[in-house]
Structures are given as structure tokens and as C-alpha cells.
Amino acid sequence: MPMTLEQLAQRIGAQVQGDPSVTVNRCAGLEDAGPDDVSFLANRKYVKRVADSQAGAVIVSADDAKLIENHNLLVAADPYFAFREAVVALHGYRQHPKPIPDGQHQAPRFIDPTATVGPDCTLYPMVYIAAGAKIGARCVIYPNCFIGPNAVVGDDCQLFPNVTVYDGCVLGNRVTLHAGCVIGQDGFGYATHEGQHDKIPQVGNAVLEDDIELGACCVVDRATVGSTRIGKGSKFSDLVAIGHGASIGRHNLLVAQVGVAGSSQTGDYVVMGGQVGVAGHLKIGDGARIAAKAGVTSNLAGGEEYGGQPAMPWKQARRSWLSIGKLPEMTQELRALQKRVTELEAQLASETQVRP
């Protein structure tokens, strides 16, 4: 769907600087973009690359625009969001092709007669909807998904292939689960007794609120009792693990391979970098930002940045790392000082002796 820069600017809330009649029909990175593509400048340090780019237009901030000459620009208050709007305008969201009608192939799906499926759903062959499950309207459920007994899936959900939703778990509206996600497996609960780990039946469930998206192979334990909960609007990248009884707040961003242990709670707008681990039974405040690979072992206040293992305020973590780098030098200084003191002691002793 080609658009002129004028049309696109209007759509994404930007101003054209340059020729508004140029047409673009695709989004691309600065280095790959050609004359039909719109790109964007993510970071001022790459501003010189704009001049070399073949892009039909580049989305930039007003400040960055001042540094660029002779290039069609779309100037936006929030260039990253404007780029997002351009992707939506020019490419749209993924279209889920309808599978060919049932009469024309032999591959079945299994929908238990006691399950209910809302209007306008696309259920691919080889999905399994168990007894008592409820699927809302306009859902897309890909092959080899399993929706367990009495599970609830809201409206407008997208479940990619090989997703498992265990019995009694609940997904809100507009929840997207990428391939291989598992929701509601038993939590890691055992009581060790006479030398064996006796399983505690995990009789709670897992609840995902509205507008959640989980990357590939994310796993969310069901609670022992009550619910493991993921708050509205939160997004996970791939291979994230959430322990039983944990509660993730609203609008959290959890990058790949994060693990949050059982019963821990995060506030709203918490961000965790890749491979962060959070121990169990902790509280993390609203807006805390935790650097990749940090190991959280105590409660963290909101609104701050943290890093390190164990996690500490980011500035302190950074200072510690710098100090560690200087340790060998510091050891040498200490040795030199010891030598000087020994010499002083010897000198003073000899003086004391020679005096009458």
C-alpha cells in the first residue's frame, strides 16, 4: 500500500521536511532501505548514516533533524513510536490465513462437546479444546494447541502452534502466546519427608490479564493455591519462566530468559533485562529497572535502576565493577606502602638508638 510522505506524515503524526510527494511502501533499517522504504534514526550517534542511506525518507526527532541536510525526513516527537505507526500503516498486522474448509481435507480438530467457542474464531486443524473450556470471539488458535479442561480464553486472542494452556487457567482479551508457550503447569512444590520429595498438588491456576504478549516457549506455573498472575499489558520475550504464586504487575517488560521465582511480586512498569533472576517471596516496586543478568535477592524499591549479583542500585554496582578492575593496582600500592612504613620504622628505631 504505497503512501506519499504527506499521507504517511498525517497518519503517524509527523511533519515532512523535504518532498511530500515522494511515495514509500515499506519499512526498513537505515542500511537496507531503498527509495521506496521509510526508515528511522534510533540513536543520534548514527546520524551520519542518514546521509548515506538510500531510504525514501527517515523518521527523526526535531533535534536530530537539525543535523541532517538533503534528505527527506519525517519529523516526529517520538520517532520510535512514529516508526511503529508507519509499520502498522504500511505493513499492517499479521494476517492469519483461514485454513481450507473442513470438508476439503481429512485433518481434524478436537472440540469437546461441552466446550464453547465464540463467533468468528479460526481454529486450525489439530487443536484440542478440552471439556468445559471456553473460547471467546475472534480467536486464532494454531495447530497442536491444547486448551485444557475448564480453561478460559478471552476475545481476540492469538495462540501460535504448540501452545499448552492447562486446566482451569484463564487468559484475558487480546492475549498473544507465541509458539511453545506453556501456561499453568504445576508449580515446583514438594514437601520433603522421610527422604523423598512428596508432591504438593498444585490446585491453583494461572491468570493472564488483557493485552499480554509472551514470546516463544515462555512458561507460567500455576499456583499451589490461588493464582499466579500476569498483569494487564505486560510483555515477555522468549523463554521466560514465572514461578508458582508469583504476581507480575501491569505493563512489565521482561526480556528473554528472565526467571521470577515463586510468590514474588512486581509492581507496574517494571523492566527486566535478559537473564535476570528474581528469588522467591520478594517485592519489586513500580517502575524498577533491572539490568540484564542481575540476581535479585532482596526487595527493591520502585523507580530506581539496579544491577549486579546480588542486585544493588545501579550506580553502586557500577562503582564496584570499576573498583574490581583496579584491585591488582591497589594491591601493589598497599605493598609499596608497607615497605615505606617498614623503612620508617627502621629509621626511627636507629635514631632512637643513636641518641644518648
Add this chain to the structure above:
Amino acid sequence: MPMTLEQLAQRIGAQVQGDPSVTVNRCAGLEDAGPDDVSFLANRKYVKRVADSQAGAVIVSADDAKLIENHNLLVAADPYFAFREAVVALHGYRQHPKPIPDGQHQAPRFIDPTATVGPDCTLYPMVYIAAGAKIGARCVIYPNCFIGPNAVVGDDCQLFPNVTVYDGCVLGNRVTLHAGCVIGQDGFGYATHEGQHDKIPQVGNAVLEDDIELGACCVVDRATVGSTRIGKGSKFSDLVAIGHGASIGRHNLLVAQVGVAGSSQTGDYVVMGGQVGVAGHLKIGDGARIAAKAGVTSNLAGGEEYGGQPAMPWKQARRSWLSIGKLPEMTQELRALQKRVTELEAQLASETQVRP
């Protein structure tokens, strides 16, 4: 199934302190529990919450019971195990609903004619049992599970959806694999030769002994030759990776996202916290406890606690962390001392000079 506190106490091996005629029918956390629920006190520091709890009864230790007034209690020697017994008594284990009979739907399963399936199994639609595979009695195998050629599954196993068991692998009795687990994929074995990594066929298998439970998306490599082995009674949380030829002892507890590299061996009753990594070809003794995120790079003796990267005895790891935190302060002290020594040196030099 409501029970009086008297009945429940008898069942779980506890004494009632309060009104034995009160009935409960569910387990719940202290804060969520209502008058029909039984809860438990996990940690003495929360003892004050018992007074505020609406729970019909709370399971506590004898020592904690002395601190609580005016609340129905079930006093047990091991409250966590007693709570586990209460969950079993009031909720029971997960019931696997029988799928509707084959004649009443079109969704098939595939069972190779040379495979054998023991009595009283529940095989859901869309399972695939390959040639020569043997399934024991009373197994439950959910949709989209694949049991490879000549694989063996013991009695009373539960395989949740999307589990893959590769050719020739062996599961003992009472093995539970949660959704997405993969048993017996090829180990990471390549011989680098003339610039390419030539695959070493992985002709061993993976063996899981009895009474094992693995969380969602755990993966266990097959051995190059011989067997990768998981010992009886061991339990993993989610997303755990076990390398080829590794041997995990009996009754180990491995928390989420642990990785154990090839050919390493653990003793019995080893515990690893979340995201622990163990390098290859190491031995870890019986009863070793390894803190979350530790990186094990050498053999570890049994019966001890370890932590850190590289992993060291826990006390030493803790002392190192404390020291790192004090480094900036220590640097300042060293600077101050250097200054004092310089002054002393100057003073002594001038004195020596002035003396005749």
C-alpha cells in the same frame, strides 16, 4: 469434600488447638483464606498475620502455636508436610478426564502396530506412538505427545501436551513430564575438522528413573554413547537443560533454568537454585546445596553450601560480596594512609637534617 478439623488433624498427623468441630473444605494462602479454608504458617516472621487471617484453621509448629491466641490451629511437627497432606486430603491429585470415546469423534491418534500399550492407559487424540515403543499400565498421555521408536515408558506416567521422547529413551514408573519437555535430543557433539563442525552421531540414550517430575520445557540430551541419566525421585522446575552423558543423582531438586553440561555427575539430594550453571565433566557430592545463579567450574564436595561465579563455599562467597561493597571506602583509606606516610617521611627527613 468438607472435613472437620478433628478429621483433618487425624488425617495429616496434627493436633487441634481450638474448636475441632469447625469444617474446612479447601486450602488457601493466609491472606486469601476464608472460614472454609485451612492455611499454614510458612515462616515465623509472618506469625502476626495469623491473627488477621480469616482462615478456618492454620497449620503451625508447636513453637509457633505458643505465639498465637484466639485462632483455630492444627499443630504439626512438620507444618509444610502437614499442609501438603491437607492439600491431598481436601483437593486430591489432578484428575485426568477421559477423552470422549473414539467412535464419537474424528480426531485420531497414531499407534504403530508394533508398539505395545499397557492396560488402563488414557491416550488422548493426536498422540503418536512409534514403532517398537512400549507404554506401561495406567499412563496418561496428552495430545501432541510423540513417543519415539523403541522408547519405553513405565507404569503410571503422566505426559502433558507436546512432550517428545526420542527413539530408544527410557522413562521409569511414575514419571511426570510437563508440557513441552524433550527427552533424548542429540547431545551437543561435534568434531571440528577442516573448518567445519562434523556431527558425532549420538548413539546413546536418556534414562529417567522412577518418581521423577520435570517442569515445562525441560530438555535432557541423549548421550553420545551410553546413557544420560536422571536418578530416582529427582524433581526439576521449568526450562532445565541437562547435557549429554550427564548423570543426575537421586532426589535432586533443580530449580528453573538450571543448566548442567555434558558428563557432569551429581550425588544424591543435591539442590540447585534457579539459573545455576554447571560446567562439563565435574562431580558434585551428595547433599551439596548451590545458590541461585552460581557458576560451578570445579568439583564440589558434598554436604556444603556454595554460591558465586565461580562457585565457592557460601561463606566465602558472601564475605567476598561484602568486601566488594566496601572497596570504594577501602580505596579512600589507602589514599589517606599514603598521605600520612608521606608526611611522616617528610617530617623525619627534616628532623634528621636539623640535627647536628
Add this chain to the structure above:
Amino acid sequence: MPMTLEQLAQRIGAQVQGDPSVTVNRCAGLEDAGPDDVSFLANRKYVKRVADSQAGAVIVSADDAKLIENHNLLVAADPYFAFREAVVALHGYRQHPKPIPDGQHQAPRFIDPTATVGPDCTLYPMVYIAAGAKIGARCVIYPNCFIGPNAVVGDDCQLFPNVTVYDGCVLGNRVTLHAGCVIGQDGFGYATHEGQHDKIPQVGNAVLEDDIELGACCVVDRATVGSTRIGKGSKFSDLVAIGHGASIGRHNLLVAQVGVAGSSQTGDYVVMGGQVGVAGHLKIGDGARIAAKAGVTSNLAGGEEYGGQPAMPWKQARRSWLSIGKLPEMTQELRALQKRVTELEAQLASETQVRP
């Protein structure tokens, strides 16, 4: 397929030291091997185990052979590669049994009429090949695999059960994906705007070049625009996550649970140990070797070894760890020195006083 040591030596490029008429028919580890087995010596420190081994023959280097008496040996320039060749000679590669013909069972597969499938493929029941997908020649695709719309799979690929290839993604020739792998799920791209994280449609794809093998449950994000790319000949172990727009070079080796964030690039022959994390938008040079658990936060030059969090040259990382271990001792030395200086100051002050 039994072979004499003479035959095997010729096949794997080794010399027999001992009796060339001995026959072997299997490969095994040193400790498990019996008289019909050939084994190999991986590390000189285990050379004494050769004498105790029941193996029919042991593959060793010429240098190690000098240390061993009275045992049949196969002396090879590269013993590990020779062992690999022996596994291939005696065991061969995995045979994929043909499923029983379609007419003899009810379990279907779904192949969209607009998809194309090359000659001599083995498509198991319960695979799903979507509209416009292209499968090359001689591929083996196990049950519950999903090949998305317009995806391309080259020749001689092996897809184990429960693999998902998203729409428009491309696999080269001889690509092996172990069970549970996910290729091309949406990257982690959101523009935060007015308090919510608005999804950026991920309109790129993921491309895996020739001769790639991925362990169980590896996940490769599709790019926002353009392609996420894995270079020819690279091999991953299990549970590896590759972010959107990343580019992994040729012949990389990534051990289990590695995560590479979006837009980062690695050169050729890069090796990463288990649980390594690489932050986004970084470049790692050819032949860099990164120790397990390292956290890469800046560009790394090629040809070097790195370790630590944040990652630094390996020697520096090692020296820092040693220094940290000595910190408590160093603190004591500083305290002792402070005391000595205080005494010197006092002594000097009193001397100055007493002198006339």
C-alpha cells in the same frame, strides 16, 4: 557391523598399535567399554584409565600412545575426530523409520494444496504444511511440526517433533531442528506510548543458512524489518534464544541457554559457553571465545578469550576473581598498616616533644 581394527583404522585414518585382527562393533566410554567396543582417550590426565579399560581398542594421539602399554590402540592425529569417524562407521546416522502407509491408518497430515513438497520426503502424520510453503527434497518432518505460510525448507532437512517455523521464514539445506524449536516468532518490539507498550508488527523474517543444527527448544525471533540470520554451519545446544535482527556468523558454537539480544552480530567461528548473554546492538569479532555465564556489554575483538560480567579479556577476568578472593586478607593488612602508622606518628610526636 563388526569391523577389524585394521579395517576401522583404515576407515578413520589411524594406525593400529597392537592386534589388527581384533573386531569391534560399537563405540563406548572408557569405563563402560567391553572387548567388542572401541573407546577414546579425551584427556591425557585419564591415561591411566586406559590400562584398566576392557575396551577392545582405544583411540589415542601419538604422544599419548607412548604412555600406554599392553592395550590395543588406534593412533590418530586428531583422536576426537577419529572417534567421530568411528561412531559414523560403526553406528551410522539416525535412521528415520518410514511411517506406515496412509491407507493403513486414520491419522492425517495437513498439506495445503498450494504448498509444494519435494521428492522423497518423509512427512509424518500430524504435520501441518501451510499455504504457499515450500519443502525441498528428502526432508524428514516429524509429527506436530508446523511449517507456516510461505515458509521455505531446503533439501535434506530434519525437523523433530513439535517444531514451529513461522510464516515466511527460510531454512537452507541440511538444517536439523530438534524438538520444540521455534523459528520466526515475533521479536520483542514495542513502542511505549501513553503508558502502554504498542506492538511493532514484526514484518521481517528469520533465515537459517545451510548445515545448521539447533538443540531442543531453541528460539529465533523474526526481525522487525529485514532478517534475523544464522550463518552456515553454526550449531546451537538447547534452549538458546536469538533476538530480532541479530546476525550469527558462520560456524558458531553456542552452548545451552545462551541468549543473544536483538541486532547484535557475531563473526565466524565464535564460541559461547553455556548461559552467556549478549546485549543488543553489539559486534563480536571472528573467533572470539566467550566463557560460560559471561555477560557481554560492549563490542569484543575477534580471536580472543573473554569472561566475566561484564565480559572482559579472560586473563583480566581471572586476575579480578583471584583479587576478590584475597580481599578479606587485604583488608586486614590495611588495618595492620594503619595501626603501625599511628604508632609511628605518636612516637615521632613524643620525640619531637622531648627534644629541647
